[in-house]
Amino acid sequence: xxxxxxxxxxxxxxxxxxxxxxxxxxxxxxxxxxxxxxxxxxxxxxxxxxxxxxxxxxxxxxxxxxxxxxxxxxxxxxxxxxxxxxxxxxxxxxxxxxxxxxxxxxxxxxxxxxxxxxxxxxxxxxxxxxxxxxxxxxxxxxxxxxxxxxxxxxxxxxxxxxxxxxxxxxxxxxxxxxxxxxxxxxxxxxxxxxxxxxxxxxxxxxxxxxxxxxxxxxxxxxxxxxxxxxxxxxxxxxxxxxxxxxxxxxxxxxxxxxxxxxxxxxxxxxxxxxxxxxxxxxxxxxxxxxxxxxxxxxxxxxxxxxxxxxxxxxxxx
Amino acid sequence: xxxxxxxxxxxxxxxxxxxxxxxxxxxxxxxxxxxxxxxxxxxxxxxxxxxxxxxxxxxxxxxxxxxxxxxxxxxxxxxxxxxxxxxxxxxxxxxxxxxxxxxxxxxxxxxxxxxxxxxxxxxxxxxxxxxxxxxxxxxxxxxxxxxxxxxxxxxxxxxxxxxxxxxxxxxxxxxxxxxxxxxxxxxxxxxxxxxxxxxxxxxxxxxxxxxxxxxxxxxxxxxxxxxxxxxxxxxxxxxxxxxxxxxxxxxxxxxxxxxxx
Numbered sequence: 001x002x003x004x005x006x007x008x009x010x011x012x013x014x015x016x017x018x019x020x021x022x023x024x025x026x027x028x029x030x031x032x033x034x035x036x037x038x039x040x041x042x043x044x045x046x047x048x049x050x051x052x053x054x055x056x057x058x059x060x061x062x063x064x065x066x067x068x069x070x071x072x073x074x075x076x077x078x079x080x081x082x083x084x085x086x087x088x089x090x091x092x093x094x095x096x097x098x099x100x101x102x103x104x105x106x107x108x109x110x111x112x113x114x115x116x117x118x119x120x121x122x123x124x125x126x127x128x129x130x131x132x133x134x135x136x137x138x139x140x141x142x143x144x145x146x147x148x149x150x151x152x153x154x155x156x157x158x159x160x161x162x163x164x165x166x167x168x169x170x171x172x173x174x175x176x177x178x179x180x181x182x183x184x185x186x187x188x189x190x191x192x193x194x195x196x197x198x199x200x201x202x203x204x205x206x207x208x209x210x211x212x213x214x215x216x217x218x219x220x221x222x223x224x225x226x227x228x229x230x231x232x233x234x235x236x237x238x239x240x241x242x243x244x245x246x247x248x249x250x251x252x253x254x255x256x257x258x259x260x261x262x263x264x265x266x267x268x269x270x271x272x273x274x275x276x277x278x279x280x281x282x283x284x285x286x287x288x289x290x291x292x293x294x295x296x297x298x299x300x301x302x303x304x305x306x307x308x309x310x311x312x313x314x315x316x317x
Numbered sequence: 318x319x320x321x322x323x324x325x326x327x328x329x330x331x332x333x334x335x336x337x338x339x340x341x342x343x344x345x346x347x348x349x350x351x352x353x354x355x356x357x358x359x360x361x362x363x364x365x366x367x368x369x370x371x372x373x374x375x376x377x378x379x380x381x382x383x384x385x386x387x388x389x390x391x392x393x394x395x396x397x398x399x400x401x402x403x404x405x406x407x408x409x410x411x412x413x414x415x416x417x418x419x420x421x422x423x424x425x426x427x428x429x430x431x432x433x434x435x436x437x438x439x440x441x442x443x444x445x446x447x448x449x450x451x452x453x454x455x456x457x458x459x460x461x462x463x464x465x466x467x468x469x470x471x472x473x474x475x476x477x478x479x480x481x482x483x484x485x486x487x488x489x490x491x492x493x494x495x496x497x498x499x500x501x502x503x504x505x506x507x508x509x510x511x512x513x514x515x516x517x518x519x520x521x522x523x524x525x526x527x528x529x530x531x532x533x534x535x536x537x538x539x540x541x542x543x544x545x546x547x548x549x550x551x552x553x554x555x556x557x558x559x560x561x562x563x564x565x566x567x568x569x570x571x572x573x574x575x576x577x578x
Contacts, residue, residue, distance in 0.1 A: 023327060070491070071452060072462055096448065096465055096484040103449030104456040106418060112540030113417065115447045125544060130446075131334040135548050143540035153576055179461035180493040187487040195504075210419065256577050277575055278555075290518065290557060295571040299560025307565020308572075315569065315578045 002030030005087040007037075007101065008058070012187070013045055020044015020053030020157035022091045022150055027054035027158070028122040028137060030088055034164065035081060036060045037074055039067055047166050058164045059085075060215075065173040068182050071097060075104030076177035081169065082109050082145055083308060089124050089178065094149035102149045111144025118154035152316075164209040196226045196243060202275070204228035204245055206268070208301055211238040215305040216260050222312040228252065228272075230262045246271035260301045264289025281305065318368055318473050320361045321382045322401065323424055323454070324354040326392035327444040334444065339543035340414045341444060343386070350392035353439030353571040355508035356501050358396045361437045363506065364471050371402055378402040380431065384412060384423050390524055392516070394466065398511035398519035411536035417445070419537040421453035426534045427527075429458060438500045440465060451500040458552040461493030464500040471495075 004026035009018040019034060027030045029200040032055045038046045043060035050058050059081065065073040078101065082090065090105065094116050105112035117126035124146050128137045141147065171246055196202065203225045205216035213227070220227045229239035231246050245252055246268045257275035264280075264287055272278070273292055280293040281301045290296045298303050328334050328346040335342050336340030358381070365377035379405035381396045383389055393404045407423050415423075428436055438457075441448040463469075467481035467488075479492035484503055511519070527534055558567050572578050 059513040070462075071464070072455070072490070075452075075456070095486070097486055099448050100452035100462075100464060103417065103421075103452040104446075104462075104538075106449075107453050107456040113447075113449065115449060116540050130336075130546075131444075135334070135336055135546055137336065137543055139541050139543045141541045156576070176459050179459075180463050180491050180497070182482075182489050182491050184490040185487060186489075188485065200318065223572075255573070256575070277577070279571065281564075281568070285557075285559070290555070293555040293557065294553075294575075295555055295568065296557040297560050297564040297568050298557065298563040304560050304568060307563075308568040309565075311566050311569025312572065312578055314392040315573055 001299055002088045003033060003085070004030045004089045004091065005033045005035055005081070005085070007090070007092040007098065008034040008046070009093040009098070010046060013042065013049070015046070015049040015052075017092045017157055017159070018152040019050060020159050021155045022093060023053035023055045024158045025087070025113065025120040025150055025155050026091050028120070029124055031056045033057040033059055033087070035078060038062050040064060041131045043106045043168065044166075044293060050164060051161060052159045053162060055159070055162045055164045059167045060166060060168045061171050062168070063171070063173055067185070069173065069178045070182055071104065071179060072177040073173045074286065075101045075108065076173050077171050078105050079108035080171050080267035083279070084210045087145060089146040089148065091120065092149045094151045099149050101145050104148050106144075109144055111147050112141035113147045114139055114141060115149045117148050117150045120150060122154075124148070181250055193220065194224070194226045196245070196250055197252055198230055199226035199252070199276065201225035201252050201258075202228045202245070202252050202254045202272075203258040203260065204262060204272070205233055205239070205260050205301075206231065206262030207232040209233060209238065213239055215302050219258070219260075219305045219309045219312070222258075226257075230268050259289050260305060262289055263287045264292065275295060318365060318377050318435065318471065319431070319433045320364060320379045320435045320437060321397065321428050321431060321450075322354070322361045322379060323436060323438045323450070324358070324381055324396055325351045325393060325442045326385050326389040327351045327442050329564050334547040335548065336543070339546065348391065350395040351439060351442045353441060353443065354396070354502065355399070355469040356436040356503055356505055357439045358399050358401060359506045360469055360501050362400045362509075364435075364469065368471070368473055371400070379403060380433070382424060382427055382431075383407070384415070384420055387526070393524055394519050395511065398508055398520045400515060403522055404524045406526045406533055407525055407529070408526055409536065411529055414539055415537075416482060416541055417447050417449050417453060418540055421450050421457055422537060423529070423532060423534055424505050425449070425454050425457035426532050428454070429498040434495045435471070436460070436498045438498070440500045440502055446484035453499055455498040457478070458498065461497040462489050463493055463497055465500055467505050468503045469499060469501065469505070554562070
């Protein structure tokens with residue numbers, strides 16, 4: 001039977017939902033083995049959290065090098081695993097670390113690589129959305145062990161319980177993977193909002209906030225979103241100019257843009273209309289912003305946003 | 318200190334991009350220096366300026382290294398006008414449609430033979446957005462990888478470099494002996510605008526154009542192949558609901574359906 005390996009994705013000492021998403025995609029083509037890279041003595045604890053999704057086996061490698069030599073050490077271990085176990089494909093989460101590990105493994109194993117897949121079919125055809133989401137591409141690796149990085153939250157995870165068999169593997173990380181040394185690591189600051197132009201999700205407020213951004217900020221925080229503002233709001237001094245979205249402010253193109261109490265003047269639209277998905281909350285059913293909306297709520301943002309915030313929080317817990 | 322900065326000419330991020338025969342159509346769009354590479358050029362210039370400058374004949378220099386069609390000289394001139402000393406462009410018809418693996422192979426070969434201490438890249442190109450070339454370069458060269466840097470400090474006397482790596486996974490302090498491959502994030506600096514003097518000087522700077530034979534590698538076909546591509550349909554008419562006490566829940570439900578939560 002075909003075997004597909006995935007790199008277990010962890011936040012602290014807990015397996016993330018992304019791991020189950022990778023497993024769900026991988027299981028379409030074969031039996032799934034999750035690779036767990038751990039500090040010495042921590043492998044069993046990490047492996048014990050790999051219990052959701054169609055995962056048949058867990059392969060634990062312990063080394064101090066994963067913490068001190070980061071991407072290079074992880075890639076070195078995975079390349080050795082591929083050489084030993086000859087899987088049919090390798091799936092990794094598509095974030096900075098995952099993509100870099102995938103890139104190094106691709107070089108080391110002379111394998112083709114596809115990044116940022118939003119779906120992976122049983123024949124390992126990957127689907128990507130490119131050029132700001134304007135084009136759908138299907139592609140396939142044609143050499144070596146296909147290495148595909150998959151964007152988190154793209155594939156609906158099969159979260160059913162699993163009790164994978166755990167195997168411990170002893171490897172020696174090569175010296176060539178130990179050239180850069182991590183001397184300290186600080187996890188991301190919780191509660192800090194992302195940069196406006198880098199954010200995957202932006203929630204913006206306008207004239208309709210009447211100067212009270214609390215509902216907008218509350219909703220943004222529930223989504224891990226950046227907060228934006230229309231020119232009307234920044235000119236009124238309700239929100240800092242650095243947060244202005246529009247022709248004279250910043251241009252954003254997030255996956256999701258939520259415009260709250262913003263009418264949708266050309267000046268604002270120019271800064272956000274390439275957003276992938278647009279949601280609107282506005283009291284005025286005739287507001288031009290509704291023309292752009294994938295989903296619009298005609299209503300008072302001070303009623304709609306708190307309820308939506310609760311809904312998001314409930315869904316996440 | 319000899320620094321190589323890898324740059325790419327990309328379609329203007331405002332241009333409408335489309336696929337033709339499985340690759341990005343680069344003919345019909347304005348081509349510019351990849352925005353994110355400007356931060357790499359700026360950081361390289363700051364490093365040499367902090368350690369004695371990069372005047373002609375001095376020990377410090379910044380060389381732009383790029384792979385692309387002959388037309389990529391336009392983007393390279395921009396980097397030269399910012400203050401880089403010279404450039405190497407690998408241009409060969411056999412390289413059309415190269416993937417990140419082939420690109421990193423060519424760039425690594427040029428860098429390996431160039432006597433560089435440091436390679437600086439942007440984190441990604443704004444067209445392919447794979448973000449893997451710097452890691453691939455480090456792997457191929459067997460050099461230290463210090464990527465996603467929001468701060469870079471070089472100590473030429475100790476032959477070391479240290480960075481602050483800033484990603485969604487947190488902030489790490491990383492150091493290494495030179496030579497090393499660095500990628501820099503946007504927030505690291507504010508790239509300078511080329512001065513008039515810089516633009517004039519750039520016209521006289523050398524762009525060493527090489528084909529694959531001159532580099533000494535053979536062309537590799539891409540190891541991932543596009544089966545098909547299609548523009549996504551235009552934005553369909555949206556759903557509009559009137560809040561009668563449940564509007565917030567409707568919005569949350571929509572976000573769940575769209576997998577934002």
